Amino acid sequence: MDNTRWWRGAVIYQIYPRSYLDTDGDGVGDLPGILEKLEYVARLGVDAIWISPFFKSPMADFGYDIADYRAVDPLFGTLEDFDRLLAKAHGLGLRVMIDQVLSHTSIEHAWFTESRASRDNAKHDWYVWADPRPDGTPPNNWLSIFGGVAWRWEPRREQYFLHNFLASQPDLNFHNPAVREATLDNVKFWLERGVDGLRLDAINFCFHDAKLRDNPPKPAELRTGRGFSADNPYAYQYHWHNNTQPENLRFLEDLRALLDRYPGAAALGEISSEDSLATMAEYVGDQRLHMGYSFELLTDDSTASYIRATVETIEARMPHGWPCWAVSNHDVVRAVTRWGGGGPNPALARQLVALVCSLRGSVCLYQGEELGLTEADVPYEALQDPYGIAFWPNFKGRDGCRTPMPWTQDGGFSEQTPWLPIPEAHRAMSVVAQESDASSVLNAVRRFLGWRKDQPALRTGDIAFLDAPEPVLAFVRREAGQSLLVAFNLSERDVEWTLPASHAHAQLFDGAPVNDARIVDGRVVLLPRGVCYAAV
Structure with a gap:
């Protein structure tokens, strides 16, 4: 394979660091824990790992609220730990992709601390600020994915700031060229360290409508989508103005130009828009992103007709681009439960891996898929996800797919109480238990991925x-x-x-x-x- 095009047909294994392995006894996984398990990952037969955010953060959204793009949060280790992880992964033939959350920062980022202080400081327009309406209400009707209005009042400036996600995740103003330049400089920092690629979180949220126009209402029968049931007002609008703006295309081209200076570096964009497949077709190509994925196969519909229609649509719209497919990740109910509806189902687990790895494109496998893990039923008193806490009991959030990896039948994740409980059902499906069973899901996945590497039809x-x-x-x-x-x-x-x-x-x-x-x-x-x- 062309070394600079390793990503075409690659299987990328997503690691959620909080839940992989805890080595320092605080109940939370860390970078040394990933380092310790890299041989296990390599034995799976995957081509790369994608590590969810490990940067300095107050952890309001568990790392997707970044306070310093260039620092490792002490919860996860040190920059030296990351460098050791990177070197060992490369020695095992694994590429390393890291999450980059570009559209917003933490409220504790130094940029925001300065920006919120006044209307005339050096970073006064680095975030999306707007005056209230004459009656003091927010400037428009935009809503947050996590519930409620997407604007938070800042008394220091007597203005509102935009947050498409949590109120502690203010949106950057990408209309400001200084913001774009600083963002690309942060990306360059990690490319210089030797990372092989980026997974770009919510990449279509970088730009907003500069005129701040209201989003139009959506008919009740169309209020569907990932986690957007009728109890989430986010589903009540067409989100035409708070994300997926045409200006983003030029920024993606600038990002690609930077990546092209580092041969082999690839970008995978997460895309969630009103027409995600159409946005993928726009965002992926020789001058923009290398790969894109959306949430079309992360929904509840698992019929053959739906899967076929989804793949054929992106094939027709993006004949020269490269999709990436996933049926599970850290944001949705695990596929064995979502598509199977019951308890553990080894036959379904094996089939899901084969299915997603047989479609045209690259693949993201989420940690635990190789074990056939089910969605965990986390009790309310143990919930950590602010999304789930806000919408409980109708929607229990994302904790159920984020519980720690069961390495042994005793758990094997931490010597202390883990940040989320490990279900008893998962202990019975542990790595140790499955490694000794030739017919286990784990060993079936290893055999399949090893075979797939030598099948050009399936890879490309x-x-x-x-x-x-x-x-x-x-x-x-x-x-x-x-x-x-x-x-x-x-x-x-x-x-x-x-x-x-x-x-x-x-x-x-x-x-x-x-x-x-x-x-x-x-x-x-x-x-x-x-x-x-x-x-x-």
Whole structure:
């Protein structure tokens, strides 16, 4: 593979550092904990790791509220710990991507401390400030994702500041060129240290409508989306003016120009807009981001028709761009629970990894997916997520997907009480328990990812879907003379599917580590949650 294009078809393993391994006994994971487990990560067969924020922060949003972009928070270790982690990862053949939260900072960032002090200081316009309406209310109707209005009053300036997320996460004013320059300089700091890529949090939120126009209302029947049920007023608007502004495209081009000075450095953008697939198509390309991902497969719809429509839409809109796919991350209910609905389901867990790793694009696997972890039911008194606390009991927040990794049947995460409880069900699914079981989800994932590395059709090939009835999802991947027909039974019952005449000659692919199917007289018989790889 071209060393500068390692990211195409790569499997990126997301590590949420608070919950990976605690080495200093404070109940919270840290950078030395990641360092200690890098051999485990390398054995999975992934290409890279993405580390969620470990920068200096008051932790109001657990690191996504950054107070110093260039400092490691003492909770996680030191800058020297990161350098050691980076060196060891590279020695094991792992690339390292880090989260960059560019659209907003912590309220404790030095930039904001100066900006809020007066209307005439050097950074007075580094954040989004606005005068109140004549009656003292906020300047417009914009809402925060985390509930309520997106404006907070600042008595020092007698103005409101914008926060698309928590009130302690003020939005930077990217219309100010000094802000853009300082932001790129912070990114350069980490590129100079040798990181291989960036995961860009909420990257379409950098710019706001300079005219501060009201967002229009959304009809009740359209108030859906990630975590935006009817009890969250955020769903009541079309968010046309508080994010995804055209000015952001030029900033992405400037960011790409910086990245291009560091051969092999890649950017993966998280995109959540009114039409996320259309925004991905705009944001990803030779002059902008290398990859983009949205929340289309992080929703509750797991039907074959929905998955096919999602992938075909992005293929049509972005034929030359490169998507990245995920079915779980630190913001949503774990996929085994979200799509399975019940308790542990090893067959579903194995299928989910195979499915997301068989689509055209790169892949993000979230820690614990390789174990088949379910969503944890965290009791109210143990909740940490401000989002969940605000919307409990209708929405319990994101703590259920963030509980610590179960390394042993005793937990093995920390010698002290962990910051979130480890469910008993997860202890039974620990790394130690699964490593000794050849049929475990963990070992199945290792075998599959190892095999996938040598399948050019799955890593970088094109994709063409085949007509199949629910619950069968089927497509063909082709690259470098290899053609693979891939089929998934997205149900808990046996399914029989008659192959199209053009592919009736398909034969099970010899050497595939998983083939829960048989092909007889042009018919594919798939076991419950079965996977089929066939040569065509």
